[in-house]
Amino acid sequence: MNKTSLIIKREYLTRVTKKSFLIVTFLVPFLFVAVFAGVIALGLSDSTNHNVLVVDSSGILSNNINGKIIPFNTERWKNAKDSSIVYNFTHEEMEVQAFLDSDYTLKISVDDQTVNDENVPMLYKELPSSIISNKIENNLQDDFQEYTWETFLNVKPEEYKKAEVNIDLVEQDAENLDVEDPHLRTRGWIGYGLSLIIYMTIFLFGSLVMRGVLEEKMSRIVEVLISSVKPFQLLMGKIIGVGLVGLTQFILWIGLFAVISAVGIGIISSQTNVSELADQLENGSVISKDASLEQALASMGQAGDYIEAAFSMNWTLVALCFIFYFLGGYLLYGSLMAAAGSAVDAEADSQQFLVPITIPLIAAIMLSQLVIVNPESTIATVFSIFPLTSPIIMLVRVSMGSFEWWELALSIIVLIATFIGTVALAGKIYRTGILMYGKKVSYMELWKWLKY
């Protein structure tokens, strides 16, 4: 058996057979799903009930029918969908102290002046969630809009609805007219999510490599090892072994995730109406209780957008790029982190080298948001080719579908060339560093090691 493969085997097996590996592998998807489900569940069962008093002292939104104050638009204020908010209309102003002593949780005051001020004061006992505030604000907005159309322009709400338009700008590539593309930027955010995964795993497995190097150095076994194998074999064996651990974890996560999600969705949909869920996500708009899934998706706003955008992605290409950029980025950063680990005596000292290594990675994540805004700018082109940022930036652009083939090809070639170069350089630093103890290593020193 070849020595490098022996090393890979050891690095791989000692890690995947650890209890912590199993725990992380099995717990992370559960936690992820649990948190996600928890958020949804919390959203669904927002248990704070609001009893809202609307003081309509000028009778703009309501009138008096048989001694009861009823809003003009009963449908809107009845809020059939959401029993957690109950609206009570009155024409009588209420003192603050009386409000505090009452059962009401919120008090809104509107009058003639409101139309001019465009401000509605709302008193609260406990600050309501922004979701609640938004709902109330939307209702007021719609009511007042109808009021002003009717009062000043004499247009009935139904006519007003007919006249209302809602424009979407559809960007289209002149070279690719067949493809309708309203989801360009949403795909960018999906790509951003994927590149975040790459970013986190490079950090995670890069630091595993670094700790592995340090472990061998600190336990002093390294001198025995490199009397049997070349330092470069040891370095590569470690990087590849840990990389395989990463891939294994990915595969297990994806598998587990699929299983748990399937089970989870099954449980959730058996307990709750999909449309209710959709309503929560969409934050405010009203859909009827028996809406079908498609309608639900369409009315889910952002979430629906993401699902549609995901369907419009070239997943084969994105998946290939994801794997390539994960491996390329990991090899590049992993070898740099291994070199950093070899140059110090203790994990605590590694910061001075780790910080400069991680800055481009963090910068790439920040830049990628600019790239989503402007995917074909010079900045986007440059940083999707620059090897320290390309694993993040290019993946975002590929997900958007907004790149030239030559850019992708160049980006891949540059990344391959760079990681070969970096691994060679890291090997030189490593070779010297692992036998160097008790010395505070400076960058000048590292430079000398490269020339040994």
Add this chain to the structure above:
Amino acid sequence: MSKLILEAKHIVKNYASHRALNDVSIAVPEKTIFGLLGPNGAGKTSLIRIINQITGPDSGDIFLDGELLNRAHIKDIGYLPEERGLYKKMKVGEQALYLAQLKGMDKAVAKAKLMDWFERFEISEWWNKKVDELSKGMAQKIQFITTVLHEPKLLILDEPFSGFDPINTNLVKSEILRLKEKGTSIILSTHNMDSVEEICDSIALINKSEKLLDGTVKDIKDQFKTQTYELDFTGSIIGFTNALWTNFELLEKETEGDNHKCKVKILNNKMGLNELLSATLPEVKFNSVSEVVPSMNDIFIQVIEAKNAQS
């Protein structure tokens, strides 16, 4: 002269700020124990690392068993570094197997041999323990076994006795001698001069990157003999002293009643023990006579101090 297992010729090694080895040559005869001596920082470890191909020399050549040193020789060398260590979280048996395979051994063969060693050292029950459950001495034993398991032609032991209690020191010492008998050549780098006297056949002394002295232990001792004898006799110390004329010097005397122990150095090169005895014989009755041989420790200190005084 017997066949050489290792020959290093004019080795020069520079690091960024200093020269670690300056034209150092050593010759290690086959099937002997060779002591590589020198104070800390002399360059011993640098030389050992070059022999192990961990680093390369800037100039000079190394021959192992007559061939220019190359990667294929890795399996012929066993190395126990001074700073020892094993993977703390790895099981003892698994780890020993791994290290053996890295030296190029077949897994099954390695396992069988390991079992033998574990039995001889009476540590079979450690096989499935993790290294961090073992004491330091126990870990040292494991490390010693992994060093010699692949039956190297040349064994390089850097301070092999450090960290062992006297009982285990003896165990390791007898293992080293056993390996020598089986035909292994051994380089022993150490400060422990007692062990050098006891087990080394020849030595090289390195100080400040340069070799100061080498040869067989016997030759070197002969070279550093000072014609001094310890005489144990009964009789008159005054008569004895008076009998020593200008060619002799009385270095020490120890008196216990009528019994005396004296160290006498013969100053005249042309004279020997016979002249000393015949000069003093009429005065006293000798109980025993022995030559005072310098210890390696004395030679070590003497040579290095002389060298340091020069520069």
